[in-house]
Amino acid sequence: EAQVTQNPRYLITVTGKKLTVTCSQNMNHEYMSWYRQDPGLGLRQIYYSMNVEVTDKGDVPEGYKVSRKEKRNFPLILESPSPNQTSLYFCASSPYQAGQPQHFGDGTRLSIL
Amino acid sequence: DQQVKQNSPSLSVQEGRISILNCDYTNSMFDYFLWYKKYPAEGPTFLISISSIKDKNEDGRFTVFLNKSAKHLSLHIVPSQPGDSAVYFCAASESSGGGNKLTFGTGTQLKVEL
Numbered sequence: 001e002a003q004v005t006q007n008p009r010y011l012i013t014v015t016g017k018k019l020t021v022t023c024s025q026n027m028n029h030e031y032m033s034w035y036r037q038d039p040g041l042g043l044r045q046i047y048y049s050m051n052v053e054v055t056d057k058g059d060v061p062e063g064y065k066v067s068r069k070e071k072r073n074f075p076l077i078l079e080s081p082s083p084n085q086t087s088l089y090f091c092a093s094s095p096y097q098a099g100q101p102q103h104f105g106d107g108t109r110l111s112i113l
Numbered sequence: 114d115q116q117v118k119q120n121s122p123s124l125s126v127q128e129g130r131i132s133i134l135n136c137d138y139t140n141s142m143f144d145y146f147l148w149y150k151k152y153p154a155e156g157p158t159f160l161i162s163i164s165s166i167k168d169k170n171e172d173g174r175f176t177v178f179l180n181k182s183a184k185h186l187s188l189h190i191v192p193s194q195p196g197d198s199a200v201y202f203c204a205a206s207e208s209s210g211g212g213n214k215l216t217f218g219t220g221t222q223l224k225v226e227l
Contacts, residue, residue, distance in 0.1 A: 042117075042218055045214060045215070048212065095213070097208075099144070099145030099208065099213070100213055101162065102159070106154070
């Protein structure tokens, strides 16, 4: 089954404690992306990757890092989480070309206290 | 600056009637437009798309209309069913930038009532 898998689904943690949210896809997609969803703001892109070892900032990259060492994995790293990063996070993947539907994971709800 | 706007946060429709969800955009470089549906505790799922060379695309009960001169698109659901109750996001993409970046609207909560 084609899918994007995120872990964990829920996490409550404290300010400053480094955390990683994993994302894995089994569709051999080149393009992967992280979004955060906040009330009244829709989904905003944090970082994206066009292929292995190629990553770039999206619209709201501050406080986040990513890596793409393998095609299937695209982890999101919060080195020093702060309360304003409390949000619902989605990972997505698609073929490289514009206009291709992106497949989304089921989301990770992060609460930073 | 919100390049994709969904001005109606919510919409309530009776079962069997038509649901019309609207979306406006400001970036004339957008050339692909997509609609996603999202249920609680799940990720968005792709519904239907349209490229800028078309003005209409239909898939079963779902039809998307694009008016490029007005920079406006709409999603029609006919007939509406209770299972259509969800948040609907409009998204846009431009091929000239490389890759597949999607810019999303803020979403419209559709409620289909019995």
